[in-house]
Amino acid sequence: MKLHVGCAMWTLARWQGRLLPHPLPPRERLAAYATWCNAVEGNTTFYATPSRATVEMWAAQAPEDFRFLLKLPKPVTHERRLAPEVFAPDGALHSFFTAIEPLGRHAALWIQLPASFGPTDLPTLAAFLSRVPKGYRYAVEVRHPAFFDGSRGERDLEALLTEADAEWVPFDTTVLYETPPTTDAEREAWSKKPRLPRRTRALTRFPVVRYIGRDDAELTAQGWQPWADITAQWLREGRSPTVFIHTPDNADAPVLARRFHEDVRRRVPEVEALAEPMPVGPPTLF
Incomplete structure (x- = not known):
C-alpha cells in the first residue's frame, strides 16, 4: 500500500545545502528531491x-x-x-x-x-x-x-x-485564509490564491489533493488533519492518492510532505514507508 506525497517543485534555493546537497548539476536535482518525496x-x-x-x-x-x-x-x-x-x-x-x-x-x-x-x-x-x-x-x-x-x-x-x-x-486554501497573514509570503499568497470551499470527494482510483498551509509548520500540520483522515480512508478503499503539501514560502515543504505521510501511516500502518533522504553533506568521522 503506497501513498504519494510531494511539493510544488523539486528545487528551491532555500533547500540548497539544508535539505538537498549543494551544488547539484541539473541531471541530479530531481533524483535528490526524489529521496525526500x-x-x-x-x-x-x-x-x-x-x-x-x-x-x-x-x-x-x-x-x-x-x-x-x-x-x-x-x-x-x-x-x-x-x-x-x-x-x-x-x-x-x-x-x-x-x-x-x-x-x-x-x-x-x-x-x-x-x-x-x-x-x-x-x-x-x-x-x-x-x-x-x-x-x-x-x-x-x-x-x-x-x-x-x-x-x-x-x-x-x-x-x-x-x-x-x-x-x-481540490486546491485547499481554507487554512491559509483562516486567520490574517503574518509573513510577507503569506500576504502574497492572500493576493493570488483562490478562496473556495474545501472539497473532499474522490472520483477515481487516483485522487489528487493540493493543500496549502501557513509558514508556521504547526498550523500547517493542524490544518491538514482532515486530509490525513480522508487520505487514510481512500487507502483503505483501495485508492492510490497523491497529496501535495504547499506553504506560502515552501521553505520546509519536503519536510512537511514527509510529516503528512507519517501522519497517514499512523492511521494506516500498512502504508509503505518513504526512503531515507539523501545526506546533505559527506559523512564525517566525528
Whole structure:
C-alpha cells in the first residue's frame, strides 16, 4: 500500500545545502528531491513546454514509482480555453504531448482552468476530454465559484469527470485564509490564491489533493488533519492518492510532505514507508 506525497517543485534555493546537497548539476536535482518525496507538481510546463531531451533527463532520474503531475500549457487552458483548435498538429498541445512522452506512466496531466471557466463551458471540457490521448491519467482543477455551491454546475461537472474517468483536483486554501497573514509570503499568497470551499470527494482510483498551509509548520500540520483522515480512508478503499503539501514560502515543504505521510501511516500502518533522504553533506568521522 503506497501513498504519494510531494511539493510544488523539486528545487528551491532555500533547500540548497539544508535539505538537498549543494551544488547539484541539473541531471541530479530531481533524483535528490526524489529521496525526500515520491511525487512532484510540474508547474513550469504551464509557462513553457520543455524539450524532449529535458524530459528524458527527468525520466532518467525518476524512481520506478515516482509520480509527476504536469500542468497543461497556458495557451491550451487559458488562452484557447480548450477550444477544438488546440488539437492542431502544429499547436502547443501536440508539442506538449510529444515532449512528455518519455515519462510514460509516471505522468498524470493537470488541467487547471481559469476562474472564468464556468458551468456553461462544460460542453467544451467534455469534448476536450473525449479527444485527448489515452494512456494518461487526467486531473481537472476548476476555480469558478458555481462549481462549489452545491448547484447543478457542481453536479454536472462531477458527472462529466466521472464519465471521463478524470479526477477533480481540490486546491485547499481554507487554512491559509483562516486567520490574517503574518509573513510577507503569506500576504502574497492572500493576493493570488483562490478562496473556495474545501472539497473532499474522490472520483477515481487516483485522487489528487493540493493543500496549502501557513509558514508556521504547526498550523500547517493542524490544518491538514482532515486530509490525513480522508487520505487514510481512500487507502483503505483501495485508492492510490497523491497529496501535495504547499506553504506560502515552501521553505520546509519536503519536510512537511514527509510529516503528512507519517501522519497517514499512523492511521494506516500498512502504508509503505518513504526512503531515507539523501545526506546533505559527506559523512564525517566525528
